[in-house]
Amino acid sequence: MPTDHQLCCIGCGRSAFPTAPDFRCAHCGELLEVVLPKPPAEAGTWPRRWRERRTSLAAEDISGVWRFREMLPAVGEPVSLREGNTPLYQLPGCGRRLGMTQLWAKHQGINPTGSFKDTGMTVALSQARTAGFRWVACASTGNTSASMAAYAARAGLGALVLVPAGQIAWGKLAQALDYGALTCQVQGDFDACMRTLNAVVRRSPVGLVNSVNPYRVEGQKTAVYELLEQLAWQPPDHIIVPGGNLANASAIGKGLREMRERGWITHLPKVSVVQALGASPLAAAWRANRGRELTPVHAETRATAIRIGNPASWRKAVRVLEETGGDCIAVSEAELAAAKAEIGAEGIGCEPASAAALAGLKQWLSQGWIRRDETVVLVLTGHLLKDADYTLDFHRGQMAVDAAAERLRRPPVEIPADAAAVLAQLEKAVQV
Ligand SMILES: *Cc1c(COP(=O)(O)O)cnc(C)c1O
Ligand SMILES: [Zn+2]
Secondary structure (H helix, E strand, O other): OOEOOEEEEOOOOOEOOOOOOOOEOOOOOOEEEEEOOOOOHHHHHHHHHHHHHHHOOOHHHHOOOHHHHHHOEOOOOOOOOOOOOOOEEEOHHHHHHHOOOOEEEEEOOOOOOOEOHHHHHHHHHHHHHHOOOOEEEEEOOOHHHHHHHHHHHHHOOEEEEEEEOOOOOHHHHHHHHHOOOEEEEEOOOHHHHHHHHHHHHHHOOOEEOOOOOHHHHHHHHHHHHHHHHHOOOOOOOEEEEEOOOOHHHHHHHHHHHHHHHOOOOOOOOEEEEEEEHHHOHHHHHHHHHOOOOOOOOOOOOOOHHHOOOOOOOHHHHHHHHHHHOOOEEEEOHHHHHHHHHHHHOOOOOOOHHHHHHHHHHHHHHHHOOOOOOOOEEEEEOEOHHHHHHHHHHHHOOOOOOOHHHHOOOOOOOOOOOOHHHHHHHHHHHHHO
């Protein structure tokens, strides 16, 4: 059974107030989080129950989110697209290059709309529909809008999308249109979209499903329930996640915290966050003052999913870094591009923002903060096909990268329709 729950403020701890339209505490303005009741004595048997559900044919057991419903708030009938149940892949090629044997990728891009956003959106849309909303809305760098539009369509609700004009990948914009959303390309960046939308939700009864919505965080945390199940409940040493608005890192931390409180794991993996250098306000704050104060920045990176200068969930993320002993760093555009090509060369692929996790790992290995004999799980947040332009630009040599990454370039070659021409290409390729 999904559980009764309270919303509590992460700042002042107050609870049980009516939900504000922007999901902020009426008293101090901080974010809210879902607090679940104390688990019953039988909670020790839940992991076995969750595993058994994998053979069930019932819709809410097939979903990799609702399968864990004992750890989710009661929000009515699930709006589901069979999200979750994503693969955990080993990365043997990257591992060999880095001298590691336990390097894994949890590929959240293998979700119905191609990003981890689906795991949160299924809970948020269920809650919005139950709460009586006719419309939902989000400001987005692309994946949130794609996911919201799909789940709103399934729920029978209208979808209002605000995206920064000219700054989101075509694949993501196409999804919002295809799923029938009212899509506004706002003249400004993501942070301007967010400001505009906050004013809209105060004036019109539309449900806000940006990641300040605490129900999204509940769905997103199930990624670590799945992960721990895939690892036979043996926590890895490190989980590394790209950070934009910082809700995903917060969700992963919350999921792990709740797992330890219930005794399913005995210690926490270190959860660490990687940002793009041009959009790294948390990395800067973590270095300067251990995340006590964060200064928003103007964000600039080709990894559009993490192009966020004023992250909403930074306080929640700082709590996760502190609790788990994690770290936060920033990586350059060249490091991102190289890491993305290396993941692609494993036959997996991901979107640019996701590759930040591998780029960050390489820095931490060279600093000695992560050891080569440790078990590391990279969270790949989005699908390769979200941003095909980026991949083409890399392979065609339109991006500055170092010599090692140059070797991963595979530009397409144009040839006559002639076997000899193909064989000549093959000859060249074999020699490299
Ligand atoms: C949303 C998103 C991120 C950033 O997640 P936050 O919760 O905003 O930190 C990273 N990668 C991809 C592919 C995303 O869609
Ligand atoms: Zn408060």
